[in-house]
Structures are given as structure tokens and as C-alpha cells.
Amino acid sequence: MTTMSASTGAATSGIGVLRRIRPARIMLYGALVVGLIATLAPFAWMFLGSVKPTGEIVAYPSSWLPRSPTLDNFELLLAKQNFGLYFFNSTLVAVTCVMGNLLFCSMAGYAFAKMEFAGKRLLFGLVLTMLIIPGATTFVPLFVLVSNMGLSNSYLGLILPFLVTPLGVFLMRQFIHDIPDSLVEAARLDGAGETRIFLRVIVPLCRPPLATLAILTFLAQWNNFLWPLVIAQTEDHYTLPVALALFSVGANGTNYGLLLAGAVTVVTPILLLFLFLQRQFVQGIASTGIK
Amino acid sequence: MTSVATVKSSSGRAAGPRRTGPPQAMSAHSRRTLVAWAFCAPFIALFATFGLWPVLSSLSMSVTDITSRDVRAPFSVDFVGLENYTTLFGDPTFLRAALNTLYFVVAGIPLTMIIALGLAVALNSGIQRAKGLFRVAYFAPVVTSIVAIAVVWRYLYEEDGMINSALAVVGIHGPDWLNDPNWSMPALILMAVWRHFGIPMVIFLAGLQSIPEELREAARIDGATRWRTFRSVTLPLLRPVTLVVAVLLSIGYLQFFEEPFVMTSGGPLDSTTSISYYAYEQFGFGNYGTASAASYVLVAAIALLSLVQFRIFRAKA
Structure with missing residues (x-):
């Protein structure tokens, strides 16, 4: 309990209520993480794709991680x-x-x-x-x-x-x-x-x-x-x-x-x-x- | 402060200016004007040439029949009054562009604001862990070049691309986003929201941080639910910030141009042609008069929408 109150202390210092882990907090982080993934996915796709050979990028179904990473694209x-x-x-x-x-x-x-x-x-x-x-x-x-x-x-x-x-x-x-x-x-x-x-x-x-x-x-x-x-x-x-x-x-x-x-x-x-x-x-x- | 001290100690050699009488004051005054203009000179020269002159000439272009052929022989250009403007409103492509711009603004602004506000509230709700990481990540699209974004998003929107793969997981068969006239605009709106929500989020966050925590605590002690507190305490106090965000977004979104330019070239079937894009196309065709007139319609729309928002928010405040 003490660690919880420390981590949320800034928000509740006004009246010093001890907070338990609540579903609301989990949902909050859930929403933030979903937003994070949606925001960063295009970047991840770009960086991972840049080290794939072209054949691998257009392959279907495509995979996120490069199977044979290469720097050929940058060299070219x-x-x-x-x-x-x-x-x-x-x-x-x-x-x-x-x-x-x-x-x-x-x-x-x-x-x-x-x-x-x-x-x-x-x-x-x-x-x-x-x-x-x-x-x-x-x-x-x-x-x-x-x-x-x-x-x-x-x-x-x-x-x-x-x-x-x-x-x-x-x-x-x-x-x-x-x-x-x-x-x-x-x-x-x-x-x-x-x-x-x-x-x-x-x-x-x-x-x-x-x-x-x-x-x-x-x-x-x-x-x-x-x-x-x-x-x-x-x-x-x-x-x-x-x-x-x-x-x-x-x-x-x-x-x-x-x-x-x-x-x-x-x-x-x-x-x-x-x-x-x-x-x-x-x-x-x-x-x-x-x- | 050290710099001030340096100036003071090094100025001993010159006698300081004494309080002067009227004749010398006059000359001191004009000397000051001269010095001030000297300080402004590089700015004024560049600003007048590349800022003011283009505005004046676009205003005059919008009331003449100037085309690309007249650029080197400006005397063959005739004054046509408001003809460019009447031509515009008789052109179905322009009307479509105006409608598309409206679509983008009406759907895009509320969506951007809701996402930005939602994330700002989440970030401000007392979480400590990874707060910095979230903020940086959410802001990253803002600093990214639209050309690079376009390269990536064109893949994401392909018929068998990442977005439709994700939709397939939940059993939805996604459309061919960029080639379907009904889905091209939603696709661009989604992309624009992704690209821009970081700015209003940061502004909302600053606004939320300026609201004293005691106000919300007091409401909660009185038995208000979180949602009720948000609606009755937080939102009203955020009204000035909301106005700033709304005005900034409308100025930006009314100029909707880059997304259709890099993603769809205004298509398919003009479904993503905006007013700015229309003006750019007319410029490309050499119709400088029409292009300028279209851009002034945009200026008027921006001014009008900003004014309306000021009215609404001030009336409520």
C-alpha cells in the first residue's frame, strides 16, 4: 500500500487518500498503450521495412520483423x-x-x-x-x-x-x-x-x-x-x-x-x-x- | 547580469549623453529612427520583397485575367473585377473542393480535439510511469516530414496492407482505401488526425496542469463522479484553451493540402480535392487569376470560422 500511495502521491497529496489498484487505472494505461501503438506502428513499419529486401516487403502475408535484414537499400x-x-x-x-x-x-x-x-x-x-x-x-x-x-x-x-x-x-x-x-x-x-x-x-x-x-x-x-x-x-x-x-x-x-x-x-x-x-x-x- | 556589468565598465571612455534641449532632441530623435531602421533593414528588405509584394500581387491577380503567358508582358493583363470569383463558384470542381474541405474540417477537427483531449486527460490523471515516453511518442508524428509519412501510409492503406490486415483480425473486410471515392477522404482524415493530434494534446495538457487539483478534489468530496467532475469542473475551465485549439486547428485544417497532394492527387474522382489543392492545380494550368481568387476564398473562410468560434466561446464563457 505504501508504494502505491507513493506512486500516485502527486495527484492525491491534497487530502492524502491511499489508492488501491483500480480498474480505472488499468483502463487508463490500456488506452494510453493502444494510442502509443497506433502512433508508433507506422514508424516501426518504416524502420523495419527499410532493412528488408524488396521481395520481403511486398510478400503476402507480410511480416513485421525482417527475415534477412540487410543494409543494401541504404547503400543503393x-x-x-x-x-x-x-x-x-x-x-x-x-x-x-x-x-x-x-x-x-x-x-x-x-x-x-x-x-x-x-x-x-x-x-x-x-x-x-x-x-x-x-x-x-x-x-x-x-x-x-x-x-x-x-x-x-x-x-x-x-x-x-x-x-x-x-x-x-x-x-x-x-x-x-x-x-x-x-x-x-x-x-x-x-x-x-x-x-x-x-x-x-x-x-x-x-x-x-x-x-x-x-x-x-x-x-x-x-x-x-x-x-x-x-x-x-x-x-x-x-x-x-x-x-x-x-x-x-x-x-x-x-x-x-x-x-x-x-x-x-x-x-x-x-x-x-x-x-x-x-x-x-x-x-x-x-x-x-x-x- | 554579467553582460550588463561589462557594458557599464567598458563605457567609461565616452561621455554619457546629457539631457538635451529641444533642437538637439529633434536630431537625436531622427538619429534614433535611423538606427532603428538600420536594425530592421535586412528584415524589411526581405519581408517587403518575399512577403508583402506577393500578397499585393496576388490580390491584384485575383481581379485580373492573368495567366502564365502574361508574366513577362504584364500590360496585356485586363482588369476583370470579380469575374474570377464568379467563375469559381460556377465551377463544379471548385464547389466539390469546397465541399470536401468542409467535410475534412467538420470531421477532422472534432476528432482531433477529442483524441487530443482524451490523451491529455489520461496523461494528467496522476500517472507517473512512462509519462515522458508517452508524450514524446505521441508528439513524434508532428515533427515528421509528410513526404516520408506518405511513403509509409500508402502501404498501410493498400488493399492487403497493414490496416486491412488488422481489420481482418476482427472480421472486417476493409475497403481499398485510397482508390475508393467513398473511403479516400476518411483515409486522409485518419492520417491527418494521426499527424496533428500531438499539438493540441500538448496545449490541452498545459491547460489541464493550470487547473488547481483542489477544485477537482472538492467536487469529488461533494460526491461528484469522475465523469461529472470532468464535465462540470474541468471542461468549463478549459474553455479558453479549447478556443485556442479550435482556432489553430481550423486555420490549419482549412488549408488542407499536403495529404491529398502526396497521397491521392485529389482523386479518385475529385473526392479529395480541397480548395488549396484546387488553387494549386489552377496554378499548374497557368490560370493565375483563378488560383489567386480561390486562395482568397480560403482566407475569407479562415477569417470567418475564427470569428464564429470566438463568438461562440465568448458567449458561453
Whole structure:
């Protein structure tokens, strides 16, 4: 009985009732485990399938565990399908966008939060408006614009439209706004320039929103596929999701082992990052509702 | 705090600015504006080019007869007023797309919310064991690329795939999910719910944790059953959180696009074509005016639904 009360102690500490094992608790865990299986089964199927030879994947009735596990699919993916290059492209685009958002959005966020200047209200109003306009609305004209700039099928074309985001500025502005004015004023009275204040006072205090922004940007860009799909026209500019999407409708569409290995390659880096930074991921996405 | 100290100690060389009179204040003011704009400059340049300009041009596209041929000769484009919008509502494919989007929203949002709330309540009901594991696992689909998900789910939905094998165990003969016009939408809804419920679950969980345990204990001491406590104490206190979740989900679900794009290409027989997908197709056909108009219908729907939800929840609160 004492161990039971310890394990449920947090919930009942208010009145200190000792709880017995009840059917309700078993049902609770039952429901959670069923949910867990339903959530993770597709992942399990993907990881297990990626180390099966194709013949085994399409065999019927199919089995979950690979009978003769092999890494052939991954070898083929790297050797014949250039997935190394796509991996590099994905990383380059995502990391550049993260750095751009961190730097430019925090600079603008600082100005919006702690400086008075002509045009501030209008500008910030425009930022807020853009927050609620869906991407589908601007997709066509953005494509026309980038094509007319001669940037289609280039890294710049992949990166520039996402180098800053209204969400980034909004996040940074909200956080910096809550930093006490006195800190900034004190530094100003001491004659520190704005650049110095920004680098020495603001940035060190902004670790939490910067982490959130970095994660949201990396996630969005790593998984972004519609924009790269229309911009990257030749293989040398494909990102991983583009390669996988085109791969699955092309001549290789029936090479299931290769497809699943490709899916694993796309998913694993972000899943690992998520496992290491789960708290920041969950808080970041929950606080903005956007991924 | 150390950083502040650094600034203070290193600023001794420059004389601090003194309180200045009106003329100098003016110049200080405009200098400040200059500095502020300098800080915003990279953001403004990129935001104006790749954010504001596309919005303005899509608004103007939606009232002109622009097609892909006119992109390099913008002066041949004619103003057509609301003609694109009337064309839209006369196009059976668009009406079907609107209906499909409604289907997805009306079925998908409540389902997502119920599952998210149910799991959040279960996770918050005082269990200690494996709580972290459950939370991480439930959230994993949220961070996963839709393209990779599509690869896997296409197998799961095959006629002799995993889902139908599981159904066969309980004696149900499952349909050919993605190729049956009646089952393609439920299949995509199920997949979307799987992919998205993690976000509202975490938001609900945060909301539940902010409700003092004493309130529920008090209700239970008064003899209320668990279900009664949940309905009369927990749910009403969750109303603001529920509003946030509902608005976020409707904004996301109204833009229903990725699932049909990667799974069904809007088919079979347009049964999974959404408004966003329709706009994308029109864009592909080069009908930029129609595509833009369709996307603004979507903007209007998002604004309207959000407004209605604010009204409903505020009226009840």
C-alpha cells in the first residue's frame, strides 16, 4: 500500500487518500498503450521495412520483423541515388534559414520592442497581418517573382523567401518587450551604442526564444517540400523531401525497399534532434501552434 | 547580469549623453529612427520583397485575367473585377473542393480535439510511469516530414496492407482505401488526425496542469463522479484553451493540402480535392487569376470560422 500511495502521491497529496489498484487505472494505461501503438506502428513499419529486401516487403502475408535484414537499400540510396547530395542541400538550406532568422529577426525584434521610430506601428501591423495569411495565397506570385529574378533552380531561390519570417520577428519582439526597460536605459545612459546593447545585453538574455525560433525554422525548412519542389528543377538542387517525393512517383516507385530507406533518411535526423531537444520542441510548437 | 556589468565598465571612455534641449532632441530623435531602421533593414528588405509584394500581387491577380503567358508582358493583363470569383463558384470542381474541405474540417477537427483531449486527460490523471515516453511518442508524428509519412501510409492503406490486415483480425473486410471515392477522404482524415493530434494534446495538457487539483478534489468530496467532475469542473475551465485549439486547428485544417497532394492527387474522382489543392492545380494550368481568387476564398473562410468560434466561446464563457 505504501508504494502505491507513493506512486500516485502527486495527484492525491491534497487530502492524502491511499489508492488501491483500480480498474480505472488499468483502463487508463490500456488506452494510453493502444494510442502509443497506433502512433508508433507506422514508424516501426518504416524502420523495419527499410532493412528488408524488396521481395520481403511486398510478400503476402507480410511480416513485421525482417527475415534477412540487410543494409543494401541504404547503400543503393547513397551510391546510385545521390542522397548524400540531397542531404547536404537540405542541411544547407535549413541551417542558412535558421541563421538568417536568428540574426535578422532578433535585430528587428529589438528595434520593435525597445526603440521609438517613425513607421514602427505600420510596420509591426504589417508583420501581424502577414502572420495570418496562409502560404497558399502567396505561393503563385512568389513563384512568379523568384522566377523573374532568375533565381529558380538556385540555392538563393530556395533560401531567400524563408530567410526571415513574420513569426520570427513576432516571437523575438514579444520576448524582448518583456525585458525590463531599465536594463536597456542603463546601458544607453552609460553611452553604449545600440549595437553593443543588442549584442551584450539583449542577445544573452534571449536564449529561450532564439532556441524556439531555431527549432521552428529548422523543422519547417527540413520538412518543406512544396516550395523546393517547384524551385529545384534539376537534381543538383533537390532537397531530401523533393527527391523522395519525385522518387516515389517515378520509375523507382515500386522499389519499396529503396523508398522506405529514403523515408528513414528524411525522418531520422529530425527525430534525433527532437529526442535530444524534446522539451524545447514541444514548448516551441505549443506556444506558437505552428510547426 | 554579467553582460550588463561589462557594458557599464567598458563605457567609461565616452561621455554619457546629457539631457538635451529641444533642437538637439529633434536630431537625436531622427538619429534614433535611423538606427532603428538600420536594425530592421535586412528584415524589411526581405519581408517587403518575399512577403508583402506577393500578397499585393496576388490580390491584384485575383481581379485580373492573368495567366502564365502574361508574366513577362504584364500590360496585356485586363482588369476583370470579380469575374474570377464568379467563375469559381460556377465551377463544379471548385464547389466539390469546397465541399470536401468542409467535410475534412467538420470531421477532422472534432476528432482531433477529442483524441487530443482524451490523451491529455489520461496523461494528467496522476500517472507517473512512462509519462515522458508517452508524450514524446505521441508528439513524434508532428515533427515528421509528410513526404516520408506518405511513403509509409500508402502501404498501410493498400488493399492487403497493414490496416486491412488488422481489420481482418476482427472480421472486417476493409475497403481499398485510397482508390475508393467513398473511403479516400476518411483515409486522409485518419492520417491527418494521426499527424496533428500531438499539438493540441500538448496545449490541452498545459491547460489541464493550470487547473488547481483542489477544485477537482472538492467536487469529488461533494460526491461528484469522475465523469461529472470532468464535465462540470474541468471542461468549463478549459474553455479558453479549447478556443485556442479550435482556432489553430481550423486555420490549419482549412488549408488542407499536403495529404491529398502526396497521397491521392485529389482523386479518385475529385473526392479529395480541397480548395488549396484546387488553387494549386489552377496554378499548374497557368490560370493565375483563378488560383489567386480561390486562395482568397480560403482566407475569407479562415477569417470567418475564427470569428464564429470566438463568438461562440465568448458567449458561453
